[in-house]
Amino acid sequence: MVAVAGLLLVAALIGVNVSRGRRGQSIGMAALGLVRAPGLGVRSVAALRRARVDVDALVVRPRRTTGIVAVLVAVVVGVAMIAIAIGSRTVTLPEVAHAFLGSSTTYNDIVVRERAPRAIVAIAAGLALGAAGAIVQAQTRNPLADPDLMGVTRGATLATVLAIALGGLTSPAEYTVFALLGALIVTTLVIVLAETRGDSLIALPLIGAAVSSVLGSATAMLLLLDQTVQQSFRRWMIGGLSDGPLSTYAVPLAAIGVGLVIAMVCAPSLNTLSLGTEMAMSLGTDVRRSRIGGLLAVGLLAGAATAACGPLAFLGLIAPHTARLLVGTDHRVLLPASALIGAVALLVADVVGRSVARPAEVPAGIVFLLVGAPLFIALARRTAGTR
Structure with a gap:
C-alpha cells in the first residue's frame, strides 16, 4: 500500500507549478x-x-542536482533490493545482501539466479522508457508526448508479434531487431505527420493516438488469426516482467545501453530543440543531426524495452514530468533523472503487482494503466487551460 501511495503522490505532484515560490x-x-x-x-x-x-x-535548475541524481541512484538500488526480497518465498534484506556478497549459500540461487535478473531487466527497461519520454517531449515540445502515446511501443509490439507469428521467434534475443525496426519506423512517421500540422501542442498526441489505434487493431487481428501466439504471449502483451535467465535479455539490454549513450550525447541539443526548430537553428544547433540522433535513441530505447517487457503505457509520460519537479529543465540533468525515475517507477509497479494479489501477480502494465490514465487526463486539462 505504501508503494501505491507513492505512485499516487507522483501523479499529484505533476500538477504543481514548479516556479511557484521559486x-x-x-x-x-x-x-x-x-x-x-x-x-x-x-x-x-x-x-x-x-x-x-x-x-x-x-x-530552472536546482543547485544540488548532482546530489538529487545521487539520491535517485540510491533509491533505485534500495527499491531493487526490496523487489528481489519479495516473492513466493520472502527473503529479508540482509539475506539479499549476503547472497550478493557470497556469504550466504542458502538463498544464493533464489536471489542471484532467479530474482536478480528480473530486477535488472526492470531497471534497464525503466531507464529506457524514462529517457525516451524525456527525448520525445523535448523534440516535439509537447508535455503530453511519450513513446506509448505516440504509438512507438505499439509499432514495436506489432513488429514483435509479426516476428513471432511469421518467423516462429520465441525469445527477446531473437525478436528484438524487429521491435527496434518497428519503433524507429513509427517514431519517424508520427513526427513527420505532426510537423505537417505545425507547432500545435495537440497535433502530436492526436496523430499518435490514431497511429497507435491502427497498430493496435492490426496486432489484435494477428493474435486472433493465430491462437497459439495469443496464448503464448498474452501476458507479454499486457506488459510486465517475468522470471528468466539474464542471458535471454542480452540483446535488449545491449540495445538499451547503446540507446542511453546516444541519448546522453544528444542531451545538450535537446535544450535548444525544446525551444522550437527556428530558435534552435538560430542558436547554431544542427537540427537535422539532433533530430536523427534523438529518433535513433527513442527507437532503440522504446523498442528494446518493449521487446523485454512488453508495452508499458504512461511510464514515459510520468518520469519526465516528475524529473522536472526535481532537477529543472536542463536536459543534461533532466535526462538521467528521468531515466532513474523510470527505473524506480517500474520496480515499484512490479512490487505492487506482486504484493496486492498474492500468490497471483498483477502485471506492471496494468498498474501503470490504473495510475497513468487519470494522470494523462489531468495533464491534458492543464495543457488545454494554458493555451
Missing part, C-alpha cells in the same frame, strides 16, 4: 522559448542572447 521561470515558459530575466521581464531566448545575458543561468 527563483526562475516556469517550465511552460521555457518550453515556449521565453525566460524571465531580472530587470528585463519575460523575453525570448534569442533576444536575451543578443543582449549578452547568460540564458543557461536562468533556466
Whole structure:
C-alpha cells in the first residue's frame, strides 16, 4: 500500500507549478522559448542572447542536482533490493545482501539466479522508457508526448508479434531487431505527420493516438488469426516482467545501453530543440543531426524495452514530468533523472503487482494503466487551460 501511495503522490505532484515560490521561470515558459530575466521581464531566448545575458543561468535548475541524481541512484538500488526480497518465498534484506556478497549459500540461487535478473531487466527497461519520454517531449515540445502515446511501443509490439507469428521467434534475443525496426519506423512517421500540422501542442498526441489505434487493431487481428501466439504471449502483451535467465535479455539490454549513450550525447541539443526548430537553428544547433540522433535513441530505447517487457503505457509520460519537479529543465540533468525515475517507477509497479494479489501477480502494465490514465487526463486539462 505504501508503494501505491507513492505512485499516487507522483501523479499529484505533476500538477504543481514548479516556479511557484521559486527563483526562475516556469517550465511552460521555457518550453515556449521565453525566460524571465531580472530587470528585463519575460523575453525570448534569442533576444536575451543578443543582449549578452547568460540564458543557461536562468533556466530552472536546482543547485544540488548532482546530489538529487545521487539520491535517485540510491533509491533505485534500495527499491531493487526490496523487489528481489519479495516473492513466493520472502527473503529479508540482509539475506539479499549476503547472497550478493557470497556469504550466504542458502538463498544464493533464489536471489542471484532467479530474482536478480528480473530486477535488472526492470531497471534497464525503466531507464529506457524514462529517457525516451524525456527525448520525445523535448523534440516535439509537447508535455503530453511519450513513446506509448505516440504509438512507438505499439509499432514495436506489432513488429514483435509479426516476428513471432511469421518467423516462429520465441525469445527477446531473437525478436528484438524487429521491435527496434518497428519503433524507429513509427517514431519517424508520427513526427513527420505532426510537423505537417505545425507547432500545435495537440497535433502530436492526436496523430499518435490514431497511429497507435491502427497498430493496435492490426496486432489484435494477428493474435486472433493465430491462437497459439495469443496464448503464448498474452501476458507479454499486457506488459510486465517475468522470471528468466539474464542471458535471454542480452540483446535488449545491449540495445538499451547503446540507446542511453546516444541519448546522453544528444542531451545538450535537446535544450535548444525544446525551444522550437527556428530558435534552435538560430542558436547554431544542427537540427537535422539532433533530430536523427534523438529518433535513433527513442527507437532503440522504446523498442528494446518493449521487446523485454512488453508495452508499458504512461511510464514515459510520468518520469519526465516528475524529473522536472526535481532537477529543472536542463536536459543534461533532466535526462538521467528521468531515466532513474523510470527505473524506480517500474520496480515499484512490479512490487505492487506482486504484493496486492498474492500468490497471483498483477502485471506492471496494468498498474501503470490504473495510475497513468487519470494522470494523462489531468495533464491534458492543464495543457488545454494554458493555451
